[in-house]
Each structure stands twice: as structure tokens, then as C-alpha cells.
Amino acid sequence: MEKASAGMWRKIDTRYNLIGSECEKCKTLYFPPRIICRICGRDTKMRSRKLSGNGKVYSFTTIRVPSDTFKESAPYTVGVIELEEGPKVEGHVVENGKKVAIGSKVKTVFRKMYVDGDEGLIHYHFKFETI
Amino acid sequence: MAGIIGYGAYVPRLRIKVEEIARVWNEDGEAIKRGLNIKEKSVPAFDEDAATIAVEAARKAIHHSGINPRELGAVYVGSESHPYAVKPTATVVAQAIDAGHNLTAADLEFACKAGTAGIQMLMGMTDSNMIKYGMAIGSDTSQGRPGDALEYTASAGGAAFIIGKEKKEMIAEILKTVSYTSDTPDFWRREGANFPSHGGRFTGEPGYFKHVANATKLLLEQTGFKPSDFDYVVFHQPNGKFPLNAAKLLGFTEKQVEEGLLTPIIGNTYSGASMLGLAAVLDKAKPGQKIMVTSFGSGAGSDSFAIQVTNNIESKRKRVAPLRELIAKDKMYIDYALYLKNRSSIVRT
Incomplete structure (x- = not known):
């Protein structure tokens, strides 16, 4: 339980607000955030950068045979979303009655991702929905 | 204020x-x-x-x-x-x-x-x-x-x-707020219970209507406003009937209630209900117009607000x-x- 709490706590900004990181030198954006730039290595500093959450579907699939964690969610759609700032982000795409297709425009919504059993933590997370 | x-x-x-x-x-x-x-x-x-x-x-x-x-x-x-x-x-x-x-x-x-x-x-x-x-x-x-x-x-x-x-x-100034509160066993949920229990018909007169009416009357008394001074009125809306009955009881018209009455199309959103009603009214209200809101919570109590819309x-x-x-x-x-x-x-x- 302690491990689950610490892991969740570290990711709250990333999960709630799409906080990525930006290299101060080459301006490359990363999501999830990186502490070292892939291009500039240690010869730079990284700073936090909030991403808009707006983007388009780069690829997607529908999961019909879920892991135990997501058994109540199935079937559900997972997409690779190309954000307007550049980074590609994986995320669940919620059902809103509109067909998901490559190129569909999306925005983020705030939802429960999963819960740790009957007594554990509730894990909130951004998801995407088509607009 | x-x-x-x-x-x-x-x-x-x-x-x-x-x-x-x-x-x-x-x-x-x-x-x-x-x-x-x-x-x-x-x-x-x-x-x-x-x-x-x-x-x-x-x-x-x-x-x-x-x-x-x-x-x-x-x-x-x-x-x-x-x-x-x-x-x-x-x-x-x-x-x-x-x-x-x-x-x-x-x-x-x-x-x-x-x-x-x-x-x-x-x-x-x-x-x-x-x-x-x-x-x-x-x-x-x-x-x-x-x-x-x-x-x-x-x-x-x-x-x-x-x-x-x-x-x-x-976007709107709150001119006055008052509350009316009493210990009333009209609706409750015990720790660990999945669903609430309620007193059936008892939730009406001693619960909803008593508290909504008393808070609203207190607001009118303390502000000197009459029901006709308000352009819109929002009452808590556990169903689509109670707010209309409360309006009639207190001298408001159905027209004053209509814009903020959402329960017929979305149900009772409980803590969200009177606030969503106010949001719907603010979506339409014009500068200078007055809005009265009276919420109700079982157990029981009502908060009543006199609000005036501004130019912003x-x-x-x-x-x-x-x-x-x-x-x-x-x-x-x-x-x-x-x-x-x-x-x-x-x-x-």
C-alpha cells in the first residue's frame, strides 16, 4: 500500500494536468517528463511545461480482453494522441457517441482511471475525448 | 458584499x-x-x-x-x-x-x-x-x-x-444571504450504507417546504424585497414539482422559476441542484436583473441568497x-x- 501511495503521489501533476518537461536549450518537449534531454544530455536544464491536452488521434485500438485493473472499463479505446505542442501521448479515449478515427480532434477530460480494490486509492487521470 | x-x-x-x-x-x-x-x-x-x-x-x-x-x-x-x-x-x-x-x-x-x-x-x-x-x-x-x-x-x-x-x-453581487436550520430526520445515510433512507412523505412539509419557505421569508424580510422584485428564482429541486409548489406558496410565479428548473431534464443533482439552476439562470440573465436562490439540504436547512447581476x-x-x-x-x-x-x-x- 505504501508503494502504491508514493507512486501515485509522484505522478499527480503528470496525471491531472499533463505536466511535461522542456529542454531549455533545444526546446524539445517531453511527455511523460524527462529529467535529462535526449538530445542535449546533461548540457542543459529541463523545466516543467503544462501541455494543452488538445491534439489529434495518431493511432488507436479497442481493448476487449482487459487486464484485471481495467476489467470494469472494457471494452475501451486507447489512443496515441499527437498533442498540438508535438509530443505523442498514450491515453484512454472516452465514449461520447462520436466515432474515433485517425486524425480525430481530441481534448482532455478528468476521469477515474482505476481503483485499488475496495479499500485502496482511487487513481484519477486525464483521458481524451473526441470533439 | x-x-x-x-x-x-x-x-x-x-x-x-x-x-x-x-x-x-x-x-x-x-x-x-x-x-x-x-x-x-x-x-x-x-x-x-x-x-x-x-x-x-x-x-x-x-x-x-x-x-x-x-x-x-x-x-x-x-x-x-x-x-x-x-x-x-x-x-x-x-x-x-x-x-x-x-x-x-x-x-x-x-x-x-x-x-x-x-x-x-x-x-x-x-x-x-x-x-x-x-x-x-x-x-x-x-x-x-x-x-x-x-x-x-x-x-x-x-x-x-x-x-x-x-x-x-x-458578474453578480450577492446582496444578502440568510439561512434557516433545524434538526429534522427527513433523509439520512449512515456510515457504510450504500443507499440513503428517507421518511417518505415526511420529506415534504416538515423538510423541504418548511425550510425553503422560512429561509426565503427571512431573506425577503431582511432585504425588504417582494417576490415580484426578482426576475428569476431558483429553489432546490428534488423533483420537478416541489420548486413550483414552493414558488406558489411564497408568491412567486412559474415564469420566475422556469429558467433555473433543470430537474425535469437531468434529475436531482443533490449538492449540484440549486447551483446548476443558478448557473442556468446566469447564462441568460441581463445586467441589473435580480435572482433569488434558496437551497435545501435534508437534515435540514436552507440557504437563501439575493443576487444582482452586473454589467460584467x-x-x-x-x-x-x-x-x-x-x-x-x-x-x-x-x-x-x-x-x-x-x-x-x-x-x-
């Missing part, structure tokens, strides 16, 4: 019709629709709860107000369906709207009126210069026991209001889509089986 700097509203898109619930229990759907004045109700998706609804409403409120969320000094979330028994919904909301950490936050519970209690708390804190802005939210995914009368109305939704004291920023409302209005438009356009109907699944009443084994 303090006023409203901005607001946001959110209603889940899933809907179930009264006829569909009535079909399962072999009841007369048409008679229930007429009796309760309700056609359908909102249902949370499997991954929505009072916290996610509060966050969606709060984000819209921040956008509508134009304030920096880091300037919020307090976040209060009123709900009777907080996802955790112990761990605040308000901290989830504050973090999700990037309000920073230099603020106070707490969860409130007073059946359907905890959100308006939050507004009153923030009025005191802003008027006394303790904080610059505060956010009060009413958000619920209310529970109705399968087969119980409440199942036709208990729904999901929420609204967030940002309170401040700078007149030049207000027009420029901020363009920033978010009107609530009634969201309710009408963004909806998906589900049947009773999917309703049970979304409420986690049936689970995959």
Missing part, C-alpha cells in the same frame, strides 16, 4: 428515461413523469464520480472567471457522495485546477445544500480579506436504492462558483457554452442494465 466572479457547470452525458426505470419495476412511467415532473435523469459514466464532476465544473469556472487559479485562497466541495470517506475531494480539485498549495480546502456535507454553505463561508472569508478568491462547488453522484422512488430522480452533476469581493470583477456578465458569457445547450446536445441514452453497470451495482466476476 462579496459576489460571483465566475462559474462553471458540468452534467454527465449519460441519461436514463423515467419510462425505462418504470419498465423494470412494472410501474406506470407516464404517471411517474407527471407526478414528479421529470422526463429523464443524468447518470455518471463508470469512470466519473463527485470528484471528476467537481474538477470539470471547476476548470470551466476558472476559464469563465479569467482568474489565475493560484490566487484561490480556499476550495470547498459540498457533496453527499464524496468518493472517499476520509481523504478530501477538495484536494483533488485544487490540484487538478493547478491552484497551488497556499490555500485551505475542505469537504462539506449537508445533503443537497453543502455547496451553497460553501458560498456563504467564502463570502465571509473574502469580505474579511482573509482570501482574495475562493471556490465553492456542489457536486454529486447521488444514490437511489433500486426500486425506491428516489431512483427516478437521483442523478449526477455539479457546479463551481468563484467568490470574490472586487466589484469590478463580479456579458463579456464573460462568451467564454463558455450555456449549460442548457450542453444538457440538450451532449447526451447518450442508456438502458437499465447499463445504468446498473455504470453505478457499479453489477460487476464483472
